[in-house]
Amino acid sequence: MGDSGAADAAASRAESGSTASSRAEVERARWNPRLGDDTAPLVGEWKYPLDKPHGPVMCTSRRVRTGGHPGVDKQIMREGSAAERTPKDGDTCFVHYDMWQLNASGEEVWSTRRESEPHQIVVGKAIPASDGKRRHHPALYECVRAMVPGERALFRVPPELCYGEAGNFSFPAVPPSCWMLVDVELIGAKRGETMERADMLYEERIERVKSHRTKGNELFRGGDVASAAREYEMSLSFLTDDMMMQLFGAYLDEAEGEKLPAHLNLCACYLKMERHHDAVDQAGRALGVDPTNAKAFYRRGKARRALGQDEAARADLLKALGFSEGASDPAIERELASLDGEERRSNHARRGVWRGLFDPNDDTGVDADGAKKRLDDVDEAGKKPKKGDEAGGRGKRFFGRLLERLGFVSDVLTSDRGTHT
Template sequence: MILGKEKKEMTGLAIGVSSMKSGERALLHVGWELGYGKEGNFSFPNVPPSADILYEVELIGFDETKEGKARGDMTVEERIGAADRRKMDGNALFKEEKLEEAMQQYEMAIAYMGDDFMFQLFGKYRDMALAVKNPCHLNMAASLIKLKRYEEAIGQCSIVLTEDENNVKALFRRAKARAELGQTDAAREDFLKARKFAPQDKAIARELRLLAEHDKAVYQKQKEIYKGIFGPTPEPKPKRTNWFIIIWQWLLSLVYGLFRREKRKAE
């Protein structure tokens, strides 16, 4: 939405948005006079006559417009081009380690290619859009990993993998985030799948080696813990000689021998 050029029914929304800060979320209550008026709206969105409106708004970014027209008035090529320029701005900020600012640019680029827009695309236009959209999600994931926001990073990678299940960068970065969260089995699965499509990648091999070393360290630690709980295995005690039993057995054998000898004499 371009403030000052918004549609009449967007007047109240524009007033509320103009007072917000970038990244802020707000619930805006707009009276019917600054919304869809007495007539309401019977197409999309469906608004009854004289109805107040509640807008739940997240301001992804807010600056002087670069494009000169609202997103809905752009052609497909213009929209993809605008998103690509936002992506490039984000990349420049990412290189400067301005991660939060970079993510705002990536989010704004992604906003140009929402689900409703992508649903209409096919063929070369869909490929063009994904060539901009997917790198934005991947760069968002890289930023989130640096900020230790691993769950969010996993979400960004998973979005890419729904479109391209064999995307090596998405698999690698999701695996990194999973490994940081201790999800070693899931991380290993992603790393192994990534290695299948990039067998010479040294970074993947290094991460798999680190996972193996981690598993070995965990095993040794558990072994020490269990050893401490149950104690060392007791060594077998040497058997003590029971002289009473030995003498008793000797007497029995002597009596039995005498008995057999007397029996043979009688025969």
């Protein structure tokens, strides 16, 4: 019995070794969903569709079952707060999500991130079959039941939790029996709170806006930037475009007076969290409220500089300086000076690399230490080139310089000389 078990184990190990690569490829395909990209993604990386600006997102866990509906699985993209519990039925949740058809077309079904308006859902609330716009809410319920606040995860959801066997004719248009790929961020959850924002009066909404923004300010000052960002997101979730379009006069002024600092504060959080694409987006939304806001230009300039968009960053910083209240602003001027210094150093380095390539009178190059040196004009025998070879010599010197810059000069020139007599 023992010998048989050992033999079986040895055979299993041999089989394991011979099929390791094939199993790895199967696991790789199972672990990394692909959408809008035919190339195999890196381990742990999920690539957004081509029209999305934020590029690939790293998943930090393998795809696992959620423990709820048997067809739903998830990958964690960002860990949430382990101290908080998962939402239950009856809780009000604030979420950002993008939803796509999990098929060859990969068409978008819904996106809250495009409008920068977190969605509010009451977990477990029944959705009428006739409500085509919200028939995917049961899918969101299933997702958030497997999350904690602050978490972002990627889910695959079966048709029965979305648009079913029949699909949906339009707004959104979904084919029959279509699976969904859902990128969900659970911003926050209110325990047992069932009033939706659509049912709130203007005064109730503004009260919530102020409450979340004040709490966000306290968290930011205390150093909990991630939690502060979630509070600012929830603050903005009550200032939806459909409400803003109905306001006028003093009501509109008050609402915009709350919306502007929430976007600016959220931008500041994203800068500290190094989410620079999101910082650019929030600064742009702040400028949509106040096109002359110096803080918005300054923060967008900093984010763009971090992304390597130097010209756009300089334009933003100059606008920030122009719109600043005082004659000068030390923070903006420091940022501009630092940006100019980086550009000067970069230009100097480029000139050093290419110096002398196109000037026949400049035979200096740069050696491995970065120091200047003179290229030799004599051949291996120590002879000067003949007068008739002068023009050709210049050409050879040019290509010699070029090859030296590229690191091939010694091997290539030696080989070339060895083939001629």
